[in-house]
Amino acid sequence: MDFALLAVQILNGLDLGFILFLVASGLTLVFGVMDFINLAHGVQYMLGAYFAAALIAWSGSFWLGLVLGAAASLAMGLVLEWTVFRHLARAGHLEQVLATFALILIFTDGVSMIFGAGALSINLPASLAQSVPLTHGFSYPLWRLIIIAAGLGVALLLWALIAKTRLGMLVRAGSTHPQTVQALGVDIDRLFLMVFAFGAMLAGFAGTMAGALTGVEPTMGDSVLILAFVVIVVGGVGSVRGALIAALLIGLVDTLGRAFATDIMGLFLSRSSAASAGPALASMLIYVLMALVLAVRPSGLFASGD
Amino acid sequence: MLPQRLKNFVRHEPTTALLALVFIIALLAGQVLGVTAPTTLLARAAIFAMAALSLSFILGQGGMVSLGHAAPMGLGAYVTLSLSMLGFKDLFLVMACAFVAGATFSALTGLIALRTRGVYFIMITLAFAQMAYYAMSSLSVFGGTDGIALPVRSTLFGWPLLRADSATALLAVLMLGVMFWGLSRVTRSRFGMALRASHLNEARFTALGFEPLPYRLLAYSFAGGLSALAGVLLANLTDYIAPSFLDWHRSGELIVMVVLGGVARPAGAILGAFALIYLESLLGGLTQYWNLALGLILLAIVLLRGRFEGATRITP
Structure with missing residues (x-):
């Protein structure tokens, strides 16, 4: 195991971690503020990528398409909140699961009806599609570094919004004591609308960033949704700080696990059994991590409720 | 009587x-x-009704919204597969092993999941089911993500009962009936009352000197075992076992069945399962994009039902 390989895998892990953070931060606020279970958050990730891919192709400009795509994700978030989510905010978790599951069916099929079931690609402009030499003989794709930078930027922005603004104060208060906040005269429905639409935009943005790497397809939101759930549960529902730390932890553990599990198993097992047990263990690693965290702290690392 | x-x-x-x-x-x-074609569909509906009924039991009586109930069901199918590959195909043996496997999986994951409540519980059960899904996807013995064909269907005392789908349908309907009867007995028993009490007013239940966890854990693993039995029949019906049996979409469908039929109604899960399976088959015959149509119907039901009958709502 040489240093360059390890460095690349750590960067890949941070990459996945920041993508997960972008998805999970909006989701954790929706859970935290409204106690709303939204299975359709992965759909918003997928839709964001499709919006961006279509708008980049339409406008011919990458940056314009990126901005318009984020705006479209925001608009989609507003529309969905207005048509569906608002009516279920006070319903039970079961109704929410049913409705958002229905949204997954509708949008996954709807998108493959309009764009086809195959993968679209988001073509990066030449200036972004290159690799950056980090040390001699080892370079890393620029776009992946941009994802890390964008994730850090959004984390800072969210921190400033939540810690320094009045809106952020209401979100913080709403995530721990929603009834009290409402009793003090705050329109919690409007707060929810804003949080929800902003979360949808972040998810859409994450979908665009990841879609430029891996391609855009109708089911791309599925695996990300489950990983975002793991992140939220590990980090603590409603805590953006928890989501950031858990996202990076999950991203690193998953990526490094997949990269090195077979080698590490090889130290204890024969070559052939390590080759079959390694990948199995690697794909289960984050769930084992989640189970361990929850066994010690049932409401996550940074629970906001206590 | x-x-x-x-x-x-x-x-x-x-x-x-x-x-x-x-x-x-x-x-x-x-x-x-x-x-014969309708009997295959009937068998499928009855099998899913078994799984949905077991989910409805923990959901309605214990307030445990598990979004990973396809996992024990899928494990039941994989137990059938692995025993069949080893040459064991007696239905009683397979069912017993599947029940133990499903119940053990649920008991182990339940130990951690049941420490949590509400949204956490939903997400944790989902994550554990995904864990089982990835574990099965990575086992090359069982064909990895592609899945593998069942070598031979289960037999009853060496008699190839399940060779015809109509017989599977009959057995499934029979087992569904027994399960329905058994679960309504359990619901009325002391255990059922304690389980219900632990969910309706946990503070009071604890104050009366009861410990909620053993009741919940027993119910949760029992439901997992029952779901695995449905998995055995499903494996025998489809002749092909793939990790998609444990996929979270499957778990979502089971929740949809339960909620569609109504949690408060004892036979709600059965109605919901039959409605969903027949609706899927009907829409699947009409359009390639039947998921879209199904989603629209489900969404309309949720939004309109909330408006007309607020009383059916169950908030765990």
């Missing part, structure tokens, strides 16, 4: 009784006329 019970049932559950009657007549007519 029995006619009185039947009369009560018809009075309290007229829709269920009517539908049951229609299905029994349709099944008998199919047998007489020798039409």
